[in-house]
Amino acid sequence: QVQLVESGGGLVKPGGSLRLSCAASGFTFRDYDMTWIRQAPGEGLEWVSYIRSSSTYTIYADSVKGRFTISRDNAKRSLYLQMNSLRVEDTAVYYCATDGPISALDNWGQGTLVTVSS
Amino acid sequence: DIQMTQSPSSLSASVGDSVTITCRASQSIRSYLNWYQQKPGKAPKLLIYDTSTLQSGVPSRFSGSGSGTDFTLTISSLRPEDFATYYCQQSYSSPRTFGQGTKVEIK
Numbered sequence: 001q002v003q004l005v006e007s008g009g010g011l012v013k014p015g016g017s018l019r020l021s022c023a024a025s026g027f028t029f030r031d032y033d034m035t036w037i038r039q040a041p042g043e044g045l046e047w048v049s050y051i052r053s054s055s056t057y058t059i060y061a062d063s064v065k066g067r068f069t070i071s072r073d074n075a076k077r078s079l080y081l082q083m084n085s086l087r088v089e090d091t092a093v094y095y096c097a098t099d100g101p102i103s104a105l106d107n108w109g110q111g112t113l114v115t116v117s118s
Numbered sequence: 119d120i121q122m123t124q125s126p127s128s129l130s131a132s133v134g135d136s137v138t139i140t141c142r143a144s145q146s147i148r149s150y151l152n153w154y155q156q157k158p159g160k161a162p163k164l165l166i167y168d169t170s171t172l173q174s175g176v177p178s179r180f181s182g183s184g185s186g187t188d189f190t191l192t193i194s195s196l197r198p199e200d201f202a203t204y205y206c207q208q209s210y211s212s213p214r215t216f217g218q219g220t221k222v223e224i225k
Contacts, residue, residue: 035214037162045154045162045205045216059212062119095161103209104152104167111161 002026002107004096009112016086016116022079022096022109030074033099036081038092039111046092049081050099064090086116120144120208124217130225131196139191139220141206146186150210153182153191156219157202165204166191193222 008020022034036048049060049070058070069082079096093113097105121144131137141151149169154162164173166182169189179194193200201224206217 044219045156045207047207047214047216050212050214061213102167102171103150104164104173105154105162105207106164106167106173108161108163 002098004098004107004109006094006096006109006112009094009114011115011117012086013118014086014088014116017082017084018086018114020081020083020094020096020112020114022081024077024079024098027098027107029077034070034072034079035097035099035105036070036079037095037097037105037108038090038114039095040089040092043092048094051079083114086114088116090114091116119213120147120211120215122206122208122215122217124204124206124220126220127218128221128223130223132225133196133198135196135225136192136194137196137222138193139204139206139222141184141189141191141217143187143189143208143210147208147210149185150208151182151184151189152207152209153180154205154207155200155202156205162205167209196222198224 003025005023035050051070067085071080093111095111096109098107100106123142151169153166156162170182203221
């Protein structure tokens with residue numbers, strides 16, 4: 001079955017960096033577009049970034065543009081989110097999800113918590 | 119960016135009730151509207167895509183309708199496991215924005 005497992009979250013000071021990973025299994029990863037979504041504590045869902053299956057196209061929310069970089073390694077069946085210049089308001093659970101041909105987020109990981117605090 | 123507005127933000131209902139959640143887009147998104155269910159401490163789960171198509175395994179008491187800018191999610195005959203927060207999301211253009219969520223609570 002489809003499995004997505006995020007890792008790399010933790011506590012970081014403002015201005016710091018983190019790299020999140022999402023390990024995929026149970027499906028043909030190279031065929032799927034992927035998306036990162038985040039959820040601040042007690043808040044709703046925020047779409048963060050998207051990458052095409054071939055890595056030829058990426059897009060970011062304005063709130064993270066210029067600070068976050070999405071990438072993937074299809075050979076390793078892994079998705080990444082490099083987060084630089086972190087701010088307190090980036091504190092959230094970060095989810096990776098498959099962005100399937102139905103134009104919906106049809107499989108989600110369990111999330112990884114990023115806390116930005118001094 | 120397309121803004122998605124859900125109403126109500128929360129509602130209380132009893133087991134067996136029928137409830138309707140509304141989602142309005144700031145511009146036409148044709149039928150590119152998805153619904154997700156999220157339970158506390160869990161990842162969201164896709165319920166409905168393309169306005170009205172049930173994701174595999176989703177019970178038929180869930181239904182979606184609408185087009186253009188106005189959409190609804192209806193849960194007929196609420197069951198205990200349906201108490202959760204529901205989000206709409208447009209997939210017409212990037213960023214693929216979400217509504218703010220509707221929490222369905224037990225009365």
